[in-house]
Amino acid sequence: MAGVELKNLSKSYGDVEVLHDINLSIADGEFVVFVGPSGCGKSTLLRMIAGLEEVTGGDLLIGEKRANDLSPRQRDIAMVFQSYALYPQMTVAENMGFSLSLEKRSKKEIAEKVQEAADALKLGPFLNRKPGQLSGGQRQRVAIGRAIVRNPQVFLLDEPLSNLDAALRSETRVEISELHQRMGVTMIYVTHDQVEAMTMADRIVVLNGGYIEQVGSPMDLYNHPATEFVAGFIGSPKMNFIKGRYAVAAGTTTLGVRPEHLTIGEGDDTWEGKVTLVERLGHDTILYVRVPDAGILTVSLNGQHNQNVGDTVRLRPNPDFIHRFDDQGKPNAADLVQGQG
Amino acid sequence: MGRWVLLFILGVIAILMVSPLVLTVFTSLKPTTELVNPPWYPPISLTFEHYVRVWTEGGFSRYFFNTLLISVVDAIVMIVIASLAAYAMVFMEFRGKLVLQVLFLIGLMIPVTAIVLPLFQIVRSFGLLNTHLGVIFADLALAVSIFVFMFSSFFMGVPKALHEAARIDGATEFQIYRRVVMPIATPAVVTTALLEFLWSWNDLLLRLLLMTKDEMRTLSVGLLNFQGTMTRDVTGLSSGTVIMAIPVVLLFLFFQRHFVRGMTAGAVK
Structure with a gap:
């Protein structure tokens, strides 16, 4: 496990800067939620931490190690995508064990770890099914399972619940919170839904127009919004x-x-x-x-x-x-x- | 009423399309004595003597092997080259990507006949005249552009998140290509295999140009043996044509479903 530190981080596409001077320190084991309206840069920031977007300014540290130029595989992170991004030709077990098979772990070890994660996520009966044979909620759990199996330093979640219906969303919200408590791993979660942010986060980072508007606990943000934007965005x-x-x-x-x-x-x-x-x-x-x-x-x-x-x-x-x-x-x-x- | 008119028109078109094939099969199965009858008369007594003659005396057993070898190698190598190039074009960022795309586009625009002579010179300068390798290189170079575009259009339909998820999982680009992208590209693979096989199987110009020795000939060149300046061996030509057509027809029947899916990939979301 590890903390994440962003120092004067910025992101530009050509001459256009979309993230400006981001400074943030995420403690080891903390659950931090990036929240903000569409286009505020929250997903871009998460993808920079994941190594899917290049850092164009500042420093990114994962576990006190500078990670700007590390590839995603070298960062020891796992990510859950909004679209689940499951490999359609592989079974649930193969999807979950894919990263371990790339590390050339033994079949026995892979099977054990997959089974362990599947039990935790109640996916045991579906291990031999293909993603196309699963419901949306089951697919999302497989995507989470794929991340768990790796036992990463940092867990990144990019709007993981936005494709689920309301009932399933609140159920999965609870499951993710429980998972965080059980694993104690650093989690960074992106959402545009302030209810998700309020209910799950240790700390919320509110982004607007590529800037951090405020960082604080959910109640801090609710009671003491630092700007009119935060006041309007937090609370429903x-x-x-x-x-x-x-x-x-x-x-x-x-x-x-x-x-x-x-x-x-x-x-x-x-x-x-x-x-x-x-x-x-x-x-x-x-x-x-x-x-x-x-x-x-x-x-x-x-x-x-x-x-x-x-x-x-x-x-x-x-x-x-x-x-x-x-x-x-x-x-x-x-x-x-x-x-x- | 409109439906019947449409059916009639379609029927006429179908007959026009099928009749050359039917006439060829009829002629190939007729004894020589029946050749005086009009060509659309079906054979009264069936004979396979022309097939045997073409296969043995006509050298078609050798030509068939040559054609099969070149076509199979063409198809397999084309799948590997075109899919790797398309993968790089779609999923990777690198210097000179745009230039490469333009070069592939130019490759689509130049007709083979326009570059036959330089191509001959190049193959000769490599010492590859009258070799299977020479023809295979020429085939691949001339058709690679279209298959790169076909694979590219298929890969563009693969969600980017899949590629990203595999990177996060720790896969290298080649592992993503081999284990994530290619297993779901079956329609594009089948289409490439079929089309490249077909083009290679049927091509006459390059084979005539680059392989002049009899033992290196392919079926399409072998068919010319049945046609002289003053005479024509109609039964030999017909049975040779049928021998040449059968593998392609079987392949299409077998892979038809995948082929159609591959051809339309990328057309709609």
């Missing part, structure tokens, strides 16, 4: 951003309030608006409320509520959880302001 439903008179009254450019920090209430410190849409999820009720001068605000109410479209409601922001951002999208301070009525 996403944070409400309010400009105009309410923001000016609070002495800032933009106010940020998470939907779960808005409640229905009365009094001067509330904002009046009209319900435009209601989503009833059973455990939560999501209201979309048009507030004059603030736009449409999302409100997440715990439990079941009886508001309907067209109702007038008054929203009270929880004063302990209001974020203020300046015109650069940076927080004014770690301050909390009283909502204005």
Whole structure:
């Protein structure tokens, strides 16, 4: 096992730089998730660590060894691809044992290691099947098994759940987290799904436009977003951003309030608006409320509520959880302001 | 109504296509006495005497071996060369790749007949006239471009992630080629084998040019023996043609499914 260190790492295609001055230290055994919108550079960064993309600037260290010029095979890493990338002509067992066969390990050793991984992933009954005869979830487990068998220093996962349906995705999410706890190996996971990032990561790296916006634990990012972008990206439903008179009254450019920090209430410190849409999820009720001068605000109410479209409601922001951002999208301070009525 | 018209047109085309083959088979099986009948008359009493004569006295047993040897070697070597070149073109980055691609493209554009004389000089300068090797080299050089493009179009359909996964697994480029990419390239391999075999089997020009000794001749050149300036051995020519056609027809029937898949590879996603 090993940690990974990125020092002033950058990536250019010709004259176009797509990743800028990335500095990050990933500890041995840590589960780090790269998250960000499409095109932010998270997959490119992962592929640079894997050795599939050339590093054009800075240093990449794996286990304190400079890895910039090492081929993927010399880096002792394993990777799980979004498309599974299983060899279609090989059986599950052959897929999982392929890397070991390349290392010229004995057939007995390969069979033992494959069986061990297959048992851990409940793939035992499928070892003689070809990938085409498996479901999406089974294929994904084979791809994970192929990585486990190698016992790598670093485990890389590139959006491994995005081809699975919602139920299977949450199931596999748990399995990957358990796997990390069991193996204790360094894992770097790329996703655009902030729920995956929040639920699995020890630390999240939020990328935007080729820059790191913020690095921190899931709760750090949720409670103390370093930028307006992070505030909007982390949390579901996403944070409400309010400009105009309410923001000016609070002495800032933009106010940020998470939907779960808005409640229905009365009094001067509330904002009046009209319900435009209601989503009833059973455990939560999501209201979309048009507030004059603030736009449409999302409100997440715990439990079941009886508001309907067209109702007038008054929203009270929880004063302990209001974020203020300046015109650069940076927080004014770690301050909390009283909502204005 | 439209369907019947279409069937009629297709039927006429089919008859036009098949009739030369049928007439050839009829003629090859007729005793000499029946040759006075019109050619579309089926043989009344079947005989294989012309086949025996062509095979033994006509030297076709030797020609058949020569043709088979050249065609099989052509096909096998072509698969190896073209697939390796295409693999490099599709999966690897190297200096001069674009130049090489342009050269292959030029190779597609130049007709054999335009370079027959320089080709003859080159083969002679290597001392390979009247050798199987000379013809094999010429065959490979002249057709390699088209098969590189065929393999390239097939390889482009192979997900890049497969290649990357194999690199991560620790495979070298040659191991990826041999163990990951080629096992799934069966349609392209079969198509290349069939087409190269067929072209080599049927080619007349290069064999006539590069192999003048009788013991080196191939079937296509051997057929010319039955045709003089003033006379023509129709039964010998017909049975020789059938002997020459049978292996190719059998190969196509056997590998038809793979062949069609190979020809259309890369056409759609």
